Amino acid sequence: MPSGAPVALSAGAALSAAFVAGTWAVRGRSSSVFAPSIHRATISRKALALTFDDGPSPATPLLLDILARHSIPATFFQVGENAEAYPALARRVAEGGHEIGNHSSTHPNFAFTRPSFALEEFSRAQTVLADITGKTPIWLRAPYGVRWFGFREAQRKLNLTGVMWSVIGRDWRLPASAVTARILNHVRQGDIICLHDGRGTLKNPDVEATLEAVRRIIPELLGRGYHFETVSDLLMPEELTPPNHQLNGDDLLTPRVLRIIAETQRKDPAQVTIDSSFEELGIDSMDGVNIIFALENEFDINVPDEEVKNILSVRDMVEGVRNLVQTKDTVAGDAPPAN
Numbered sequence: 384m385p386s387g388a389p390v391a392l393s394a395g396a397a398l399s400a401a402f403v404a405g406t407w408a409v410r411g412r413s414s415s416v417f418a419p420s421i422h423r424a425t426i427s428r429k430a431l432a433l434t435f436d437d438g439p440s441p442a443t444p445l446l447l448d449i450l451a452r453h454s455i456p457a458t459f460f461q462v463g464e465n466a467e468a469y470p471a472l473a474r475r476v477a478e479g480g481h482e483i484g485n486h487s488s489t490h491p492n493f494a495f496t497r498p499s500f501a502l503e504e505f506s507r508a509q510t511v512l513a514d515i516t517g518k519t520p521i522w523l524r525a526p527y528g529v530r531w532f533g534f535r536e537a538q539r540k541l542n543l544t545g546v547m548w549s550v551i552g553r554d555w556r557l558p559a560s561a562v563t564a565r566i567l568n569h570v571r572q573g574d575i576i577c578l579h580d581g582r583g584t585l586k587n588p589d590v591e592a593t594l595e596a597v598r599r600i601i602p603e604l605l606g607r608g609y610h611f612e613t614v615s616d617l618l619m620p621e622e623l624t625p626p627n628h629q630l631n632g633d634d635l636l637t638p639r640v641l642r643i644i645a646e647t648q649r650k651d652p653a654q655v656t657i658d659s660s661f662e663e664l665g666i667d668s669m670d671g672v673n674i675i676f677a678l679e680n681e682f683d684i685n686v687p688d689e690e691v692k693n694i695l696s697v698r699d700m701v702e703g704v705r706n707l708v709q710t711k712d713t714v715a716g717d718a719p720p721a722n
C-alpha cells in the first residue's frame with residue numbers, strides 16, 4: 384500500500400464529513416440553516432398528523448373517502464400547478480375539513496436555484512391555493528425536502544412556516560406492505576407522517592400503494608390509541624388545543640354526499656361539486672331515486688317521499704341529508720341512557 388494512502392483517506396473522510404454536513408443543512412429534517420422548520424410535535428397526548436404531498440390528483444377522492452370513513456382530518460401539501468389542473472379536487476380537500484399546505488407551484492428541486500426563485504414559486508402557489516380552496520396556507524413543505532437560499536425570505540414574506548416530517552413512507556417507491564411496515568414500526572406520539580396523493584406534477588399518477596397503506600395503518604393506529612390531527616392542531620400550544628380533535632360530522636357530510644352521487648352516476652368525482660346541477664350531471668328522475676336510496680343507506684336515514692320532489696340540485700341533496708342526519712342525532716341524543 385503506498386505511504387500516501389492514509390493522508391488521502393483522511394482527506395476523503397474530511398470531504399465526506401463536509402458533504403454529510405452540507406446535505407444535512409439542505410435536507411436534514413431539523414436543519415434551520417436555510418429556513419426554520421418543524422418536523423414533529425412535543426405533546427403529551429397520543430396524537431399524530433397525516434400529511435399528503437404532491438396532490439391533488441385523480442386519486443385524491445379515494446383517499447378522502449378513506450379518511451372520511453374514519454372521521455380523520457389530514458393536511459395536504461398541494462402543488463399549485465396540480466390545483467390548477469384539478470381545481471374541483473383541490474377544493475374538495477378543503478371542503479372535507481382538511482388543512483391545505485403550500486408545496487410550491489411546479490414542484491422543483493430548489494438546490495442551486497437563484498434565491499428569488501423560492502419566493503416566486505411559493506408566492507404563486509399561495510395565491511393559487513387560496514383562490515381555489517378558499518384557505519390560505521400557513522405551512523410550507525419543500526419539494527424533496529430540499530430547502531435552499533431564499534427560503535427564509537420567502538417564508539417570512541408569505542407568513543409560512545416550514546414543516547418537514549418525522550416518519551416518511553417512501554410510498555413513491557415501495558409497495559404498500561413496506562410503506563405500512565415503515566410507518567407502523569417507527570411511529571411515536573407527536574409524529575408528522577409524510578405520504579403522497581400525487582407524484583410531483585404527474586397528471587395521472589399511480590398512488591395505489593399509498594391508498595392501500597392508508598387503509599391498513601389507520602385502523603391499526605386507532606387501535607393503538609392514537610388519534611389524528613391537522614398539522615395546525617398538532618403544533619398548537621397544548622394549553623390552546625381544543626378538547627375534540629375529530630372532524631365534526633358536518634365537515635364530512637358534503638364530501639360523502641358528493642362521492643355517493645359520483646359513484647351512483649359513474650362520474651369522475653372531480654366533476655361533482657355542491658354547485659353541480661342535475662342537468663350537467665345527467666341525473667334524471669330514475670337516477671335521482673337511485674341516489675336517494677344510496678344516501679339513505681349510507682347515512683341510515685329515511686328521505687320522506689314528499690321531500691323528494693323538492694330536491695332539485697346537488698346542494699338540495701346535501702342540505703336534505705344534513706337535516707335528516709341532524710334530526711336523527713337529536714332524536715338519538717334525547718333517548719334515555721341504555722343503562
Ligand SMILES: [Zn+2]
Nearest residue numbers: 436437526527
Ligand atoms: Zn413533493
